[in-house]
Structure formats: structure tokens, C-alpha cells
Amino acid sequence: MPGDDQLLLEVKNLKKYFPIRRGAFGTVKKTVKAVDRVSFFIKKGETFGLVGESGSGKTTTGRLILRAMEPTEGEVIYHLEDREPFDLMKLSKKELWEFRRYSQMIFQDPYSSLNPRMTVRDIVAEPLIATKALQKEAVTQRIRETAKKCQVSIEFLRRYPHAFSGGQRQRIGIARALVLNPPFIVCDEPVSALDVSIQAQILNLLNDLQEELDLTYLFIAHDLSVVEHICDRVGVMYLGRLFEMATTRDLFFSPRHPYTEALMSAIPAADPSIIMEPIKLTGEIPSPINPPEGCSFHPRCRYAQPICSQSIPEWKEYSPEHFAACHFAGELELKGAFK
Amino acid sequence: MSALNSTPPVEIPDLEEQTMDRAKESFYTATQFQLMWLKFRRHKLAIIGMFVLALFLIAMLFAEFLAPYGSQSRDADYLFGKPQSIHFFDDDGNFRGMFVYSVISQFNIDTMQVDLVEDRSEIRPVNFFAKGEPYKMWGLIKGDLHLFHVEDAFIHLFGTDSLGRDVYSRVIFGTRTSLSIGFIGVIISFILGLAIGGVSGYFGGLIDDIVQRMIEFIRSIPTLPLWMSLAAILPKEWSPLRVYFAVTVLLGFLSWTTLARRVRGKLISMREEDFVFAARIAGSSDARIIWRHMIPAFLSYIIVDLTVSFPAMILGETTLSFIGLGLREPVVSWGVLLQASQNIKAIEQHPWLFFPAIFVVISVLAFSLVGDGMRDAADPYSH
Secondary structure: OOOHHHEEEEEEEEEEEEEEEEOOOOEEEEEEEEEEEEEEEEEOOOEEEEEOOOOOOHHHHHHHHOOOOOOOEEEEEEOOOOOOOEEHHHOOHHHHHHHHHHEEEEOOOOOOOOOOOOOHHHHHHHHHHHHOOOOHHHHHHHHHHHHHHOOOOHHHHHOOHHHOOHHHHHHHHHHHHHOOOOOEEEEEOOOOOOOHHHHHHHHHHHHHHHHHHOOEEEEEEOOHHHHHHHOOEEEEEEOOEEEEEEEHHHHHHOOOOHHHHHHHHOOOOOOOOOOOOOOOOOOOOOOOOOOOOOOOOHHHOOOOOHHHHOOOOOOEEEEOOEEEOOOOOOOOOOOOOOO | OHHHHOOOOOOOOOHHHHHHHHHHHHHHOOOHHHHHHHHHHOOHHHHHHHHHHHHHHHHHHOHHHHOOOOOOOEOOOOOOOOOOOOEEEOOOOOEEEEEEOOEEEEEEOOOOEEEEEEOOOOOEEEEEEEEEEEEEEOOOEEEEEEEEEEOOOOOOOOOEOOOOEEHHHHHHHHHHHHHHHHHHHHHHHHHHHHHHHHHHHHHOHHHHHHHHHHHHHHHHOOHHHHHHHHHHHOOOOOOHHHHHHHHHHHHHHHOHHHHHHHHHHHHHHHHOOHHHHHHHHOOOOHHHHHHHHHHHHHHHHHHHHHHHHHHHHHHHHHHHHHOOOOOOOOOOOHHHHHHOOOOHHHHHHOHHHHHHHHHHHHHHHHHHHHHHHHHHHOOOOOO
């Protein structure tokens, strides 16, 4: 673990269980463990990637970290420049409102995340006005500056979102996230809804903005080539649990979890002469209502042993900053995407 | 040659492109209601419906001016009179403008009945914007100007009823009553639907369950018996005006359920909407989220629902009054007028007493057409 002065936030034992209502009187019969005992940390100025299949809980984790929804249990400790470290989950409603200036979010779908009934100016201005961060006179100035940074033309400010394509809309979404000058941004699959040609533009924009404004990103994605391009460190999630966390280099060269290995083998190469040998996972991703006993990956794991179906593997650091949750993480010789 | 070459190229502005750009820019900066109007305009039938509704609205507002007579004025010589014909040429074939002949009753010796025949000896010209029977507009403003009027005689475009009252004038006054019942009823159901549906969708849980079961219960009661029993509660000695208000409120109180359901559904789906979520992360208060994001997003749907629920109100009033449980004379509504045509004799001998029914059909159709067009236009952002 790095020292406190390097950290931006620490997540400890985060849980989010959704009750499933059954029966006429709303009796809770079962729960879905969307996020289960997740712990990780994010360092100042880095891009931390969170990858996993759909339903793995990565988006929920991103939302919990901003306390956009209430967790069932767990701590999220922020280390902000001008404040003592604090647990976000313990903040009062008013304190939470004040915290909004320090973190914002970029959404996956650039269509549904912009209110079609508001002008671009009003959309970008919303965080400023809602948090009362600036005097009225300064708002216009700030909006223009932010729009320029995010490559949104000033003339576009009076238009409505229906005038724009996906890439332009995403720039507007980024401008909204940045208008408060927050140090931390959660990017929830910001490019997965965009065309490939535009994905690169948006990723480069995010990179440039990070350098210019000294931002820290939590980057949620399912596209490993995007993650490899933009992230410094990566966490791999499966069925609500974190399976592995390491620097991008470490993870792509020498993964320690069989699930990560399977993911790595499925990255398509841009060279048609390379023969791909993806590891085929058998079966479907299990239902989160009835996750398998023990390690939730064991029914699909080709290295599974009897112990895997009996006990949940511990989350341990195997080499510096390389964490994994697998009984055999120290023994297996796994292949990464890079050799 | 070199001098010619050195002239700077003259820039010819491409006018077509400029107008294109301006059209695009105005589309890009169009508000929700401008976009809705663009979409609505393409719906030809809805535009016709809207035009018809505008006519009804004018009739409602200026009934006294449009009707040549008051709703209770009698032409004692012309009972159950059929619609008078409008003439333009006299018996010699000369063009005489628009005119009518007055009607006189003659006793027919052969059939032993009174026959109404046109008195062709004198031409009665129809005067437009002429002074006629004095009235008080909305019971407030005195006037005597009418759209058309015939001096020293009567004009009955739709004939007369058993007491010799002008059916056309009464239909116009009935429009005012019937549509105003619709308006007030719709407003009552709007307020109730918004409040109850809003509470149900916003709080959820047990409150939601109770409200939903209540709505199911109300909706499961057959409408007609319910109306009848409720209308029967209204004391007979109440003045017609009081009955009028009671019926209006009653219709409103029974029709909020659909709207409440819609509001609840919209609220629930809206809570999960990405832009609402984004607003919450941006630090917006609940009040700001409701006013800036949620209400504008479902307002258009609610307007559509209100338009669509109008016909039900009008038909409800008509039905109630027709079976004699709603409004009563001297209040005139389409339903009250149709009461006069309840027997077989009316159909056989005085078919013009059915004119109010045509108005009911036209107004219901117009509202439905407009509602249809609005439904298509309600979400201009679907893609």
C-alpha cells in the first residue's frame, strides 16, 4: 500500500445488496450482491481502471464511491488537499452536498445523460448553480472557459442536445463534469457508446485534460484495449467481487487470476497474422441472486480444485501493489496479453 | 493581363446555403414545444381537429353573440317547427341576397292538423351583425349585437322544440355548458391525478400499494351504475346551478385514476433516468430535480392524457343528463337537449332534435384527433 499522502481515496470492504421483493407485502426473500466486499485504493493523479463483464458490479461501485447510492456497508475514505481524510459514507446530507464540488461523473450514454429540454449552457451550468460554487456573474465566464477546454464551441451553448452527435454530446458531458474543477472524476464507460473513430478523440481529450488539470480518474470499462491505453492501474471485477488489482503493465504481462488470463486471451490483436488462442470460458456468468459457493468463478475456471468450491479466497497482496483473490494466485503460471 | 489577374476574387455569398444554415440553427436551438409543434403540424387530421376545437371554443366564449335568441326564448307560433330553408332567389328568380320566409300555421281540414307553411308574400332578409334580442354576455356585459338576425320574424336554422325554442341557439348555449364541464372536470382530475399519482410514485412502498389498490377498486366499478347512484344522492331541491357544479366535480372525481397511474409510472421511470441521476450528482436538490428535470419531461404526456380524457367527460355529462340524472332545465347542455329526443316520436317526426348529438360526435372526434397528433408529438426526442 502506498503512503497516505499519495492516496486520493481508499475503499474498504464496500458492499451493496439489493433486496428482491417477493410476495404481496413486500417481504424481502432474497438479495442480489451487486458489490460484495470490495477493497481498493486510487492514487492521486492516476487513472484507475475497473473492468468486468456487464453485471459484474463495476458501475455500481463507481456510483457508490460518489455516494450516488447508499452502500449496504463499507467505507470510502477520501484524502483531499485542503481537508482531513474523511469517510464519505458518514457525511451528513449538507456535507455530502458540499462534497459534490470535489467529484463528478461522466456517463456512458451521451444521449440519456443530457436533459433534452435544457440548452447546452444550462446543462453545463447545472453543477455550478446547484452547488452555488460561483457568483452569478462568474458563471458565464467559467462555462465559456470549460467549454473551450472540452472543445465545445461557444456558439453551441445556446443549442439543445438534439443538435449534436454522440461525440459532441460526450464532450458536453465532460464539460459538465469539469465545470466545478473537481480533482476526481468517475468515468463510467465514457466511450463504449461511441464510434471507434470518436472513441480515440474522447480518450485523447480525457488524457489531455488529466495532464492540464491534474485530474484523477476512476475509469470503468469493459474494453481491455481502451483500458490498456488509458489506465495506470486496473482492477478486475466478476460477479460483484474484485478478483485482481495491479498496475496495467503487471496485469497485462503476468496476471495472477485465471479470470484475468481468460480476459487477456480474448483481446483481439490488430494484426491478422497473429493466431488468437482465446481461452473459452464454459457456461454463462452465474446469476448474482444465486452465486456459486466458494470462489464465484470456480464453475468456469479451468484450474479449479475442490477447495475453490468450499472457501472464498482471500484478497491478498502477492507482489508489490499486485493483489488477487485466488487460492492459487501464488502458484499458477498464467499468460498475459503481452509476453 | 496581369492587372486582370490581380483583382481579388469577389466572394459571392451562397444565399441558399445561408438560409439552410439559418434553418438548421433554428432547429438546433428549438425548445421542446417548438419541436412538438413541428411534429404536430405534420399530422393533418390533428390540425383539422384543432381548427374545429377553436370553433367550439369561440362558440363557448361568444354564445350570446352567435345565437340569435336566448336559450329560453320562445316562438309560440312555431312549435316542433322543422329547420327553415334559407333562400337567395325569390319566386320570380331574382337574386335577393340571403333571406327567409316567415312561417304561418294553417289548419288543414283534411288531416285535422295544424300545418306550418311558408308565407311567400314577404321576404325577410337575414341581417349580419345586426341588433336583436338584448342579452348579458356571461351574465355581465350588456349587449344586443348578434351574428345574424331577421327583422320582425324568426329564423330557426335547426328548427324548434316542443315549446318553440330555437334549437340552434340552444345547441350553442349547450356547447358552453358541456365544454365547460369538460374543462373543469379535466382540471379537477388533473390536480387529483398529479397529487395522488405523485405521492404514490415518489414515496413508493406501502403508500404506493394502498393507492394502487384504491385505484383498481375505483376502476373496477361499472361506470353507469356508479354515476347513477352518485347522481341520485344530489338533492332534488338543489338549484340547477348547484347541480351543474356537483355533476362537474363528480365527473372529475371519478376520472383521475388513469392520470394518477400515468404520473406514477412516469415518476418511477424518471427516477432512473441518467440525466436525473447526473443532476443529483451535480448537487441539485430534490425540488430542483422535480421542477427542472422531471416535470418538464412528463408535462407533455400529461397534456396528451388530458386531451384524450376530454371526450370521456363530455360523454359522461351527456349520458348523465340524457338519463335525467345530470343537469336539468333551465341549464342547457347537449345532454339536456338530447333528453327531448328520447322517444320514438322524436325520431320519426322531429329528427332535427338530434342536432345536439352531431355536435357531441364532432367535438369528441376533434378531441380524439388532436389527442392522437399530440401523442405522436409528445416525445420529440425519441430516436
